[in-house]
Amino acid sequence: MIKRIFADTKRCNGCRICELRCSFEHDRVFGTKLARIRIIMNEEQGEYKPNTCRLCYKCIKACPENAISKNEKTGAIKIDHELCTGCGKCVEACPFNVMFLHPIKEKAITCDLCEGDPQCVKYCPEKVLFYTTSQEFKKLTN
Amino acid sequence: MNKSKFPYKGYCGKIIEVDLTEEKVETKDLEVEVAEQYIGGRGLAIRYLIKNLKPKIDPLGEENILVISTGPLTGTLAPSSARYTIATKSPLTGVIGYANSGGHFAPELKYAGYDAIIIKGKAKSPKYLLIQDEKVSIEDASHLWGKDTWETDKILKSEYESSNLQILSIGQAGENKVLYAAIMNNLSRAAARTGVGAVMGSKNLKAIAVSGSGFVEVHNPEEFIEFTNKTLEKIYDDPAYPSLSDYGTSFLVDLAYLGGGLATNNNQFGVFDGYDGISAETFYEKYKVKSDSCFACPIHCGKYSKVEEGKYAGIEGGSPEYESIVCLGSKCGIGDLATIIYANDLCNRYGLDTISLGDTVAFAMEAYEKGVLKKEDTDGIDLTWGNQDALIELIHKIARREGFGDLLADGTKIASEKINKGSEEYALHVKGMEPPAYDVRTAKAFGLGWATANRGADHLSALPNFELLGYPKEKGVEWFGSEKAVDPYAWESKARMTVWHENFGAVVDSAEMCKYTCFSAYAVKPDDMTKFLSYATGMELSEEKVMEIGERIYNLERLFNEREGKAKDSDYLPKRFTEEPLPSGPAKGQVVELDKMLKEYYEIRGWVNGAPKKEKLKELGIEQFATKKEEEK
Structure with a gap:
């Protein structure tokens, strides 16, 4: 079973530390628009939903440059920035709005599961995020 | 970019x-x-x-x-x-x-x-x-x-x-x-x-x-992240972490209650009959829905709350904080969190300071109790202690400056000057600003801090939580040279404690870190802040230099006040706190020994009656900002 990132959204408090850990892990700087996990904020209802790649692989098919593939080890999306032209087709194709264009590099970015050690999961102060299978996640949150 | x-x-x-x-x-x-x-x-x-x-x-x-x-x-x-x-x-x-x-x-x-x-x-x-x-x-x-x-x-x-x-x-x-x-x-x-x-x-x-689509870059990313991780461990290990994290600042209601300093009826009392209705437990059990964090905060003291039943059923939103619970609650004799949550919600929407608002209403309620204000003055509103509807109605009127609300919209000081009839006696303010929640007769460094805060009665200028946290006596000696430092009712060593907190607090506010990280867990002390700032900026800093920056900022703010002709004799407390002993409860008989502390405070600061001496300004490299004052004379 493939593991991916799940969120127990009821408990997410919207601190966005996951976003900062993500941008730091990938770019060694801090910026939420560089993050591959992003919290959808509904402040009026106090609802915060961490949103990241569901591994549906629609982006792979959408890429005209064959720049997107599957990481053999983790099953994560792998983007070859040498081949990526930043055309944005994958961004359009992503049903979950978790494929982004890097604002500086102007290349596609999405969650790469940090090679199997996702930093967002590791450092979430509320332990809201899980790197696990869907069955395990159901058990954990029931 | x-x-x-x-x-x-x-x-x-x-x-x-x-x-x-x-x-x-x-x-x-x-x-x-x-x-x-x-x-x-x-x-x-x-x-x-x-x-x-x-x-x-x-x-x-x-x-x-x-x-x-x-x-x-x-x-x-x-x-x-x-x-x-x-x-x-x-x-x-x-x-x-x-x-x-x-x-x-x-x-x-x-x-x-x-x-x-x-x-x-x-x-x-x-x-x-x-x-x-x-x-x-x-x-x-x-x-x-x-x-x-x-x-x-x-x-x-x-x-x-x-x-x-x-x-x-x-x-x-x-x-x-x-x-x-x-x-x-x-x-x-x-x-x-x-x-x-x-x-x-x-x-x-x-x-x-x-x-913004850009980013913030730090000077030394590896040292910075390593030190961040180390500091996070300190924060999570702190004994107070679960209180702040689970209950939010509402846990301070209980702390104030236990110390006999739960400000009640415009600070006439430190013991409140309606405590159960506003306690941390009540908030947690009945109203808290979840945590609601600021950006990049591991503590997340902010809470999202909701009223499920009664008149205000369906009202929901961020917090209320401890300060709002007391100022909108017990200070007005109100012991009902549902009302406080609604009042807090209205203040957030209208954009009002819950502290000054609650205090001004409490002042008006005391004037009403004493017969100085009558129904014909208040647009017919009954200002009896605990009247929840009166508080709600006044928030609307104040925000819109309608009728009696227009008078209260200028704050306690101006309102009391207009009402007159001896109401100045219980118009609680320092430098014209209404005081925060804690009754400082039960926390003397806080008392001094209110008096000397540059912006008026302010718990955050010093925020000397050190005296409240139940630390062992040895820690008091180690940090501020006295066992009394850990006794909130004691005045000794509090001048030194207050100056330290004010100076470091100015640094914290300039780095823009939250005071709960620095003065609640004391997880970031001046040497830690020096590291954060050095790793982030690449500046050559030392602990001494950082504390000098804090002192510089504090003195410059004081110079601003002096230029306005408002530094001299400005570090006072309302007589209620210095001359009226708390009438009951664990802190019965306590007053703030302000004069004794203030004398020491000025000596440590190098100030004379609220104004920095020339040598002090020279030492801090800000004497050029004082010349304007002399030209004015």
Whole structure:
């Protein structure tokens, strides 16, 4: 079973530390628009939903440059920035709005599961995020 | 992206200067010297104001300036560093005014490429400022004028749906220049104190909306992240962490209750019959839904709450905080959290400081109790202690400046001067600003801190939690040279404690870290802050240098007050705290021994009766800002 990132959204408090850990892990700087996990904020209802790649692989098919593939080890999306032209087709194709264009590099970015050690999961102060299978996640949150 | 050639990392190196009169926007370089001598945030703000603001101007006139400033840590992973300062000449006090807020606004401003925004002049019609990376523009806000802060947030977000705007705004209270109007962001985060919202309203500026696609870079990423992780462990290990994290600041209601300092009926008592209705447990069990965090904060003391039953069923939103629970609650004799949550919600929407508002209502209630105010004065409102409907009705009237509300919209001091008839005796304020929640007869360093705070009665200027945390006596000796330092009822060693907290607090507010990280867990002390700032900026700093920056900022704020002719004899407390002993409870008989502490305090500060000596100013390199004062004479 493939593991991916799940969120127990009821408990997410919207601190966005996951976003900062993500941008730091990938770019060694801090910026939420560089993050591959992003919290959808509904402040009026106090609802915060961490949103990241569901591994549906629609982006792979959408890429005209064959720049997107599957990481053999983790099953994560792998983007070859040498081949990526930043055309944005994958961004359009992503049903979950978790494929982004890097604002500086102007290349596609999405969650790469940090090679199997996702930093967002590791450092979430509320332990809201899980790197696990869907069955395990159901058990954990029931 | 606005990447400047600023020599230090952590900063953007750019500030936005807006002239609303001329409808002009300029981007300027941040002065290197300002970063080196004042860090950013609150330090940057006072440096800018003292240089650019003429003394004795009308705080609500065109000449006043609003400075909105972030720190070099803002936007990074440094714990709870997403704060910002809004500073101005206060219309409530006539001295330096500033307020500090968290949420998500400040990091967004940094990601857009700016350390600070300066607002000058006055717009001819309602405007808002729109910042989208390098694009900065003044926009028409006539459709927003008259709307509350929640509506304003919603409308602006819907107009720029794709850009993830972070918004600060004023509600009707700021538009109507209520002297304690707040500036709100993220719906329930308030830059509340000293009437900064009234100044924004006087400028016809409704909101500032920002989105940024950039980032903040630190000087030494590896050391920075390692030190961040180390500090996080300290925060999580702190014994107080679960209280703040689970209960939020409401746990302080219990702390105040246990110490006999739960401010009740305009501080006539420190024991409240209705305690059960406002206790931390009641909040946690009946009203708290979940945590609601500021950006990059591991503590997340903010809570989201909801009223499930009764008259106010369905009301929901951020917090209320301890300060709001007491000022809107027990100070007015109200022991019902549902009412307090509703009152807090109204204050957030109208954009009102819950502390000053609650206090002003409590003052009016005491005047009513004493027969000084009668129903014919209050538009027929019955101001008996505990009248929940009266509080709610007054919030509406104050925000709209209607009838009796217009009198209370100017705060306790001015209201008491107008009411007269001896009401000044129980008009509680320092320098014209109403005091926070804790009854300082049960926490003497806090008492001194209220008196000496540059912006008026203020728990956050010093925030000497050290005396409250039940530390062992040895720790008192180690930190402040006395066993008494850990006894909140003792006055000895509290001058030294207060000065230390005030100076370091000025640093914390300039780095824009949250005081709960620094003064609750003491997880970030001056040496830790030195590391954070060094790793982030690359500046050559030492602990001594950092503390000197804090002292410099504190003295410069005091110079600002002196220039206004309001430093001398300004460090007082209302007689209620110095002459009226607490009548009952665990702290029965306690008063604040202010004179004894103040004498020591001035000696340590190198001040004479509230004004810094020349040598002190020279030592701190700010004597040039004092000359104006002498020219004035």
